[in-house]
Amino acid sequence: MGLKLEIKDGYYRYIEPEITDREYKGKSIIEIPDDYTVIDIETTGYDCVYDSIIEISALRVRDKQAVDSFSSLVKPTKFFEFGSYDKRADEDDYYDDSSPAFRPLSSTTGYYYVLDFITKLTGITNEMLDDAPEPRDVIPEFLSFVGNDILVGHNTNFDINFLYDAALSENCGTLKNNFVDTLRFSRKLFPDMDHHRLSDTAAKCAVSYENAHRALSDCKITFECFEKMKSIISERYSDISQFKRLFRYVGKRIDCSTITAQTGEFDEDHPFYNKTVVFTGDLGTMSRKEAMQLVVNVGGLISDNVTRKTNYLVVGSFDFIKSVKGNKSTKMKKAEELILGGYDLKIISDKTFFELI
DNA sequence: TCTCCTCGAGATCT
DNA sequence: CTCGAGGAGA
Numbered sequence: 086m087g088l089k090l091e092i093k094d095g096y097y098r099y100i101e102p103e104i105t106d107r108e109y110k111g112k113s114i115i116e117i118p119d120d121y122t123v124i125d126i127e128t129t130g131y132d133c134v135y136d137s138i139i140e141i142s143a144l145r146v147r148d149k150q151a152v153d154s155f156s157s158l159v160k161p162t163k164f165f166e167f168g169s170y171d172k173r174a175d176e177d178d179y180y181d182d183s184s185p186a187f188r189p190l191s192s193t194t195g196y197y198y199v200l201d202f203i204t205k206l207t208g209i210t211n212e213m214l215d216d217a218p219e220p221r222d223v224i225p226e227f228l229s230f231v232g233n234d235i236l237v238g239h240n241t242n243f244d245i246n247f248l249y250d251a252a253l254s255e256n257c258g259t260l261k262n263n264f265v266d267t268l269r270f271s272r273k274l275f276p277d278m279d280h281h282r283l284s285d286t287a288a289k290c291a292v293s294y295e296n297a298h299r300a301l302s303d304c305k306i307t308f309e310c311f312e313k314m315k316s317i318i319s320e321r322y323s324d325i326s327q328f329k330r331l332f333r334y335v336g337k338r339i340d341c342s343t344i345t346a347q348t349g350e351f352d353e354d355h356p357f358y359n360k361t362v363v364f365t366g367d368l369g370t371m372s373r374k375e376a377m378q379l380v381v382n383v384g385g386l387i388s389d390n391v392t393r394k395t396n397y398l399v400v401g402s403f404d405f406i407k408s409v410k411g412n413k414s415t416k417m418k419k420a421e422e423l424i425l426g427g428y429d430l431k432i433i434s435d436k437t438f439f440e441l442i
Numbered sequence: 443t444c445t446c447c448t449c450g451a452g453a454t455c456t
Numbered sequence: 457c458t459c460g461a462g463g464a465g466a
């Protein structure tokens with residue numbers, strides 16, 4: 086969000102989006118440490134290129150207990166020219182000219198830090214930020230407070246990116262810490278929940294959500310949620326490796342054997358009756374599973390791979406499948422070989438398939 | 443059957 | 457960002 090312009094030396098200029106690879110950034114890890122530091126920031130918006138950090142907090146935890154905290158407002162590095170265009174101007178919530186928070190920061194400079202909806206959300210006003218410490222002072226303090234701890238937060242990647250970039254631009258060290266994301270934990274532990282926002286997770290964990298949306302409050306909420314989730318993990322799994330397995334990469338496939346006919350009677354003259362059909366590529370309007378179901382419903386057989394038993398290869402589009410070499414998939418090449426070898430196999434387009442079915 | 447890759451869809455952070 | 461779907465290759 087925010088305008089793509091920055092005021093410098095009395096002029097404004099457009100900010101070029103910088104592409105940073107954040108090469109020293111830590112990894113999102115699945116661990117349940119008893120010693121760690123919870124972090125949270127408030128910002129002027131979602132976009133770390135156009136928005137600024139306005140508050141940083143951290144809560145140090147030792148042996149499952151909160152033992153120390155850090156919290157500071159931060160003077161924004163980017164700001165808006167008063168009255169300048171913003172794409173969200175049409176949305177009522179974002180502007181309220183009568184609100185004191187909307188007043189320009191200074192009548193002489195005529196720009197402001199936070200839009201009204203951020204003040205409504207966090208309670209942080211332009212006036213508060215006018216007196217806030219500079220990032221060149223806050224960022225080093227923050228980095229020294231967290232040290233080498235594992236960082237914990239809800240969707241922490243958001244915070245880490247802002248903080249990493251801030252450390253980079255203030256030239257005061259690098260945020261290399263690995264981090265644990267309570268959002269990922271919440272999704273795996275409570276898969277039935279519709280949403281896994283911090284508020285939802287707190288409700289599920291019976292943690293008070295009062296005073297939310299100030300950085301230190303959110304650290305405390307996140308801390309309590311994390312400890313609660315840790316105890317649920319200990320109850321539910323005999324060791325952490327079982328829990329970690331939930332996050333393990335699994336190449337999920339449609340299990341053909343689970344797709345069975347929804348009717349008992351088949352038309353034995355149907356072109357797919359008792360024929361083995363294999364799909365390759367994207368069918369567009371229909372998912373592969375649905376297409377397989379149609380085949381089985383007319384008495385056909387389905388399989389994942391082209392073999393000598395295959396009778397039809399249905400070819401969808403490869404437009405968005407970059408891993409296909411030279412416009413032909415392995416299944417297609419194999420089918421062509423088999424046809425040359427005299428097997429009863431036809432390659433048909435998805436369009437033909439839908440006509441036949 | 444397993445792993446790695448790429449893509450799109452959907453969700454979360456302020 | 458994460459995750460699922462699906463192609464490729466071992």
